[in-house]
Amino acid sequence: MVLISERELKRLKASVDELSALNRIASAINLSNSLDEITEVILDSCLKRLKAEQGAVFLMRDQESDRVTFETFIREKANAAEAPYHLNQSIIGWMIKHKQILLINDPEHDDHLKGIDFTGTNLSSILSVPLISQNGLIGIMTLFNKRGPKGFSDSDKRFLGIVGTQTAKLIENAQLFQEQQKLKVMEEEMNLARSIQERYLPRDILSHDQYEIRGYNCPARQIGGDYFQMNSLDDRRVFLSIGDVSGKGVPAALMAAEALAVIRSLLHTNSAMPLDEMTSALNRLFFESTAPGQFMTALLATYDSNSRQFSYVNAGHIPPFVVKKSGQVIIPEGSDIVIGVLQQDPFNVFKVHLEPGDAVVFCTDGVTECLDKDDNEFGIEGFVDFLSKIPGESPDQIIERAKDSLCCHRNGHVQTDDVTMLVMRVK
Helix, strand or coil: CCCCCHHHHHHHHHHHHHHHHHHHHHHHHHHCCCHHHHHHHHHHHHHHHHCEEEEEEEEEEEEECCEEEEEEEEEEECCCCCCCCCCCHHHHHHHHHHCCCEEECCHHHCHHHCCCCCCCCCCCCEEEEEEEECCEEEEEEEEEEECCCCCCCHHHHHHHHHHHHHHHHHHHHHHHHHHHHHHHHHHHHHHHHHHHHHHHCCCCCEECCCEEEEEEEECCCCCCCEEEEEEECCCCEEEEEEEEECCCHHHHHHHHHHHHHHHHHHHHHCCCCCHHHHHHHHHHHHHHHCCCCCCEEEEEEEEECCCCEEEEEEECCCCCEEECCCCCEECCCCCECCECCCCCCCCCCEEEECCCCCEEEEECHHHHCCECCCCCECHHHHHHHHHCCCCCCCHHHHHHHHHHHHHHHHCCCCCCCCEEEEEEEEC
């Protein structure tokens, strides 16, 4: 018969208790889906196993003026009446620097807590473990006040170190999962916003026995700040517009939607409103409703199929390109200030006469400023060269060939700006 000393028996019993506690924690983790619940179970098990009065997990939040801040994530108490204990800045600094387990059984005389008045705090012992992930320190798990005169032991220190390592992994995985869920929600919202934007942009070809018009929009992100519009005003006149709001993403898309809503409202109210008055009304609204620094470039135009007169206002936008049936490309002169910068500013109407077979091409700077991997722009000259080779083609053919040319120029480089085109061809 093998005799086991009382000391060895006590050591074996402590090891069994430790393994049982770790097993209970592992079982609870497997049954729970919530990080809050998992951390509560871990802390509660540690309080019971190490006979501590209070425990907390503090997570690192931000860094301001070289001062790292921690926020209480979960706190557990053996007695609900206990006042909550907090981490001293000296302990935080030591933990950030050393990233090691800290055991203090005499707070009043410990070097880490110098200068702190413990009168009335009843703080007798501290056991603190760093929570370290692959990206470094993410938090601190701390137990306060072990019951009994001796305080926390080296065995307690080893146990909490094991638990702390696993807790750090759990918190990191949960944070990554939460970020993934947030990104998923954002992606779903952006896809919804994109589908809404696609619905308010015209999708069909506008065809008339005297002309044919088609638009195209491809944002650099899910949604963008470009718009285009085409409306038949009567049996001989058609309205066209293209615009580019400063910035990208949701704010720019909202401003573009607002511009479209205003234009449609003005057309509905008075389809005969002069282009300069319409542009001034749009300008006033943008000036009053947008923040300083926000603006929009735009072209607003009409075409009269009886007189073949093309009239337009250019508010700081890339000018329209007139492609003659011979292949000659004309860039009409005339431009005014962008929309939304000055409250009152006159806009001028410019006119161009078109012949059968001519085409007018509007575009945003996502076309002319299309970049390749070496940051070379497609440019105005490149676009003019492209347009000179497409006389007589339909708006649909022009847009498809333009898309291919831009893709060829990028040569695999990412699209950096919204690309929008509006093409009208006189039959």
